[in-house]
Amino acid sequence: MPFLHPLSRTFRYLEWAILFAYISMELSGMGQDWPLALGFYGAVFSLSCFFPERRPYTQRLLYIGTALTAIVLANRVGIDSDFLLFVYFSKSYFLLNRRFAIAAVGLVMGPWIISEYLSQVDWVQRSPEPIPLSVFDPAALIRFVVISLAAYLSASTFTLIASAMVVTERESRQRAEVLSQEIESLSADLERTRIARELHDSLGHTLTDLDIQLAVAQELRHRAPEQAACAVDLAKTLVGQCIEDTSRALQRMRRSDFDLNQALSTLLAQVQQTSNLKVRGELNLPPLPIYQSYQIFCIMKEAIMNVQKHAQASQLALYGTVTASDIVLDIEDDGIGAEMNALYAGFGIQGIRERVQLLGGQLEIQTALSEGMRLQVTLPR
Numbered sequence: 001m002p003f004l005h006p007l008s009r010t011f012r013y014l015e016w017a018i019l020f021a022y023i024s025m026e027l028s029g030m031g032q033d034w035p036l037a038l039g040f041y042g043a044v045f046s047l048s049c050f051f052p053e054r055r056p057y058t059q060r061l062l063y064i065g066t067a068l069t070a071i072v073l074a075n076r077v078g079i080d081s082d083f084l085l086f087v088y089f090s091k092s093y094f095l096l097n098r099r100f101a102i103a104a105v106g107l108v109m110g111p112w113i114i115s116e117y118l119s120q121v122d123w124v125q126r127s128p129e130p131i132p133l134s135v136f137d138p139a140a141l142i143r144f145v146v147i148s149l150a151a152y153l154s155a156s157t158f159t160l161i162a163s164a165m166v167v168t169e170r171e172s173r174q175r176a177e178v179l180s181q182e183i184e185s186l187s188a189d190l191e192r193t194r195i196a197r198e199l200h201d202s203l204g205h206t207l208t209d210l211d212i213q214l215a216v217a218q219e220l221r222h223r224a225p226e227q228a229a230c231a232v233d234l235a236k237t238l239v240g241q242c243i244e245d246t247s248r249a250l251q252r253m254r255r256s257d258f259d260l261n262q263a264l265s266t267l268l269a270q271v272q273q274t275s276n277l278k279v280r281g282e283l284n285l286p287p288l289p290i291y292q293s294y295q296i297f298c299i300m301k302e303a304i305m306n307v308q309k310h311a312q313a314s315q316l317a318l319y320g321t322v323t324a325s326d327i328v329l330d331i332e333d334d335g336i337g338a339e340m341n342a343l344y345a346g347f348g349i350q351g352i353r354e355r356v357q358l359l360g361g362q363l364e365i366q367t368a369l370s371e372g373m374r375l376q377v378t379l380p381r
Helices: 002-029 034-048 057-076 082-095 098-126 138-220 225-254 260-274 290-311 340-345 347-358
Strands: 278-282 315-322 326-333 362-367 373-380
Touching: 002 034, 002 082, 034 057, 057 082, 057 098, 082 098, 082 138, 098 138, 138 225, 260 278, 260 290, 290 315, 290 326, 290 347, 290 373, 347 362, 347 373
Parallel strands: 278 315
Antiparallel strands: 315 326, 326 373, 362 373
C-alpha cells in the first residue's frame, strides 16, 4: 500500500512527541523506576523508526504484538504508556486490517484494566499517607472498572474511527488517481477518433473527386489530351481544396462558435458547384450548443458524401424539422440504393451512426436496390 509512506512519518513524529512528554515527566519526578522507564521509552523510540508496511504479514503481526505486549507490561510496572497504546491500535489498523485492530482492542482490554487496577493498588500501598477509600472495597472496585472500561472503549473507538476515516480517504484518493488515468487514456482515444473523423469528413469527398479526375486524365491522356489536361487542372484545384478543407477542419476544432445553418448552406453550395446533383431542401435549424451543432454538420456532410460516392443519384433532398423535444434530419436520394446487410462495410455509415449515438439520437435507414435511400436522424434537443 504505497499511500502509507506519509503516514509512517506522521506516526513517527507523533510517537516522538509522546515520548518527549513522558521522558520530561519522568526526569522531573526522578522516581526509583526511572532507568526502567527510560529503557522502555528507548525501545519504543526504536520501534517508531521502523514502519513495516512492505514487510510480510507475519512480520507486521509480530511488530504490533510485541509493541502492545511491551506497553501493557510497562503500564503494569507503573510506566506511563496510555497514549502509546492507542497509537499502536491505530498502527494495527493501517498495517494489518480493521478486524485485527478491533480484535487487538478486545484482547488488550482485560490485561490493560487489570494492570491499571494493580498499578493503583501499588500506588496506594506505597503512599506514605493513609488513603481513606480502600481500593479493595467492592463498590470502589466496580466503580473503577466501569470508569476505566468506559474511558478505554471511548478512546479505542475514537482511534479506530479516525483511522478508518484516514484509510477510506486515502483509498478514495488512490481510486480517483486510477480513474483519472483511465479517463485520460479514454480521452486520448476519443481525441484520436475525433481527429480521424475530422480528416475523413473534411478530405473524404475531395479526395474521392481527385481520384476520379486523375483516373479520367489517365484514361484520356492518349485519346483526348485536351480533356486530360482539363482533368489534371481540376485535380490540381482539388488538391488546393484539400489543403483548404484541412485548414478549415483545424479551425473548427479550435473554434468556440459555430454557425450551423451557414455551414450547411456553404456545404450545399459546394455540392451543387462540384457535382451534377440537384439539391433541394429546407434546413433552418435553431441555435444549438456548439458540440451538437458541429456533430449535426458532420452527419449531414457524411451523408452527402456517401450519396456522391455510392448512390449514382441525380437528386438529393435534405430536410430538418424541429419539435418541442427532437430534431429530425432527413436525407433522401433517388440513387441505386443498397442491400441492408451491405451498408456498414464503409466508414461513412458507421461514422454517422457513431456521431448519432454520441448525441443520444437514433438513426433509421430505408433502402432497397434501385429504390434510392433515406436516412432519418432523430436527435434530442
